[in-house]
Amino acid sequence: MAADSQLHHEIQGRLQQIDQLYTRGRQSIVEALVEAGSPITLPELLGRAPNLTQSSAYRNLAMMEEAGVVRRLVHSTDHAHYELAEDLTEHHHHLICRQCGLIKDVTLDKRLERTLDTAFDKLAADAGFQPDHHDIDVFGTCADCAGT
Amino acid sequence: MAADSQLHHEIQGRLQQIDQLYTRGRQSIVEALVEAGSPITLPELLGRAPNLTQSSAYRNLAMMEEAGVVRRLVHSTDHAHYELAEDLTEHHHHLICRQCGLIKDVTLDKRLERTLDTAFDKLAADAGFQPDHHDIDVFGTCADCAGT
DNA sequence: TTGCTTGCAAATGATTTGCACTGCT
DNA sequence: AGCAGTGCAAATCATTTGCAAGCAA
Numbered sequence: 001m002a003a004d005s006q007l008h009h010e011i012q013g014r015l016q017q018i019d020q021l022y023t024r025g026r027q028s029i030v031e032a033l034v035e036a037g038s039p040i041t042l043p044e045l046l047g048r049a050p051n052l053t054q055s056s057a058y059r060n061l062a063m064m065e066e067a068g069v070v071r072r073l074v075h076s077t078d079h080a081h082y083e084l085a086e087d088l089t090e091h092h093h094h095l096i097c098r099q100c101g102l103i104k105d106v107t108l109d110k111r112l113e114r115t116l117d118t119a120f121d122k123l124a125a126d127a128g129f130q131p132d133h134h135d136i137d138v139f140g141t142c143a144d145c146a147g148t
Numbered sequence: 149m150a151a152d153s154q155l156h157h158e159i160q161g162r163l164q165q166i167d168q169l170y171t172r173g174r175q176s177i178v179e180a181l182v183e184a185g186s187p188i189t190l191p192e193l194l195g196r197a198p199n200l201t202q203s204s205a206y207r208n209l210a211m212m213e214e215a216g217v218v219r220r221l222v223h224s225t226d227h228a229h230y231e232l233a234e235d236l237t238e239h240h241h242h243l244i245c246r247q248c249g250l251i252k253d254v255t256l257d258k259r260l261e262r263t264l265d266t267a268f269d270k271l272a273a274d275a276g277f278q279p280d281h282h283d284i285d286v287f288g289t290c291a292d293c294a295g296t
Numbered sequence: 297t298t299g300c301t302t303g304c305a306a307a308t309g310a311t312t313t314g315c316a317c318t319g320c321t
Numbered sequence: 322a323g324c325a326g327t328g329c330a331a332a333t334c335a336t337t338t339g340c341a342a343g344c345a346a
Binding site for chain 1: 225252260264267272275276277278280
């Protein structure tokens with residue numbers, strides 16, 4: 001709970017920086033994302049917070065992405081998935097089930113992450129890129145779908 | 149040239165396996181992807197092969213994705229990008245410019261790839277996943293946009 | 297011929313937007 | 322009162338699909 005109110009406070013701060021209020025509806029979105037625990041789609045979000053309206057949810061998610069509060073993931077043709085920004089949670093990657101679309105968060109060990117960052121920095125530099133973030137998605141079949 | 153006709157032959161084989169012909173239009177798509185050298189969007193594809201029609205291009209790309217000939221990348225809200233399947237080219241990852249959307253292919257060294265695969269297999273196993281592929285996208289700013 | 301492919305135009309579905317209304321401050 | 326936020330309904334835009342006509346085996 002303490003961690004939660006800390007989170008809400010931090011978020012309010014980030015919204016303030018772009019002159020936005022942390023309204024009840026926006027809090028509902030954040031709470032739904034926290035409770036979900038992994039990236040969810042807009043319909044899923046509305047299911048978890050029925051007080052929300054589709055258009056406002058889209059609007060607020062877009063605004064909060066601006067504010068660095070949420071992140072939008074696009075892996076498939078249909079619904080994008082949303083999760084809290086990484087620096088509000090933890091640096092992590094995704095295990096994605098090709099069958100059902102389930103997305104599971106996973107973390108790599110620090111040493112390996114450091115190795116990767118070094119490798120990416122070098123690669124990017126060679127290509128004239130200035131890297132600022134990396135995503136790793138591992139595709140496969142989840143336990144449920146494997147049993148099909 | 150030799151490598152190219154080899155490629156076309158291989159592709160024709162893959163299409164045959166799902167009872168599809170390697171028609172002129174489909175060849176145009178593949179040629180455009182080869183010439184592009186990096187993932188391109190549908191409008192870009194049509195620009196490179198003006199003989200193509202939008203709907204047929206979409207249809208054929210979808211079918212060729214089925215056949216394991218092309219891959220569809222979805223990183224942003226707008227147009228998806230298409231590239232040849234990895235086993236027709238080479239295992240690689242993407243450097244993506246946040247400003248202009250440019251996507252550049254890069255490869256990691258074999259040793260690091262092996263380390264990663266091992267790590268992912270372990271992670272996935274712990275989560276009950278059966279992994280079959282990984283994508284790594286490095287986001288940042290490309291040389292052109294950095295000069296803005 | 298005999299279907300598989302194509303092109304055109306219309307449909308679909310996620311996301312966005314206009315506008316009038318509600319609720320803070 | 323005054324303006325940011327919301328909900329509703331209509332608009333967008335990438336992608337998909339139905340159908341009639343063209344092309345390859």
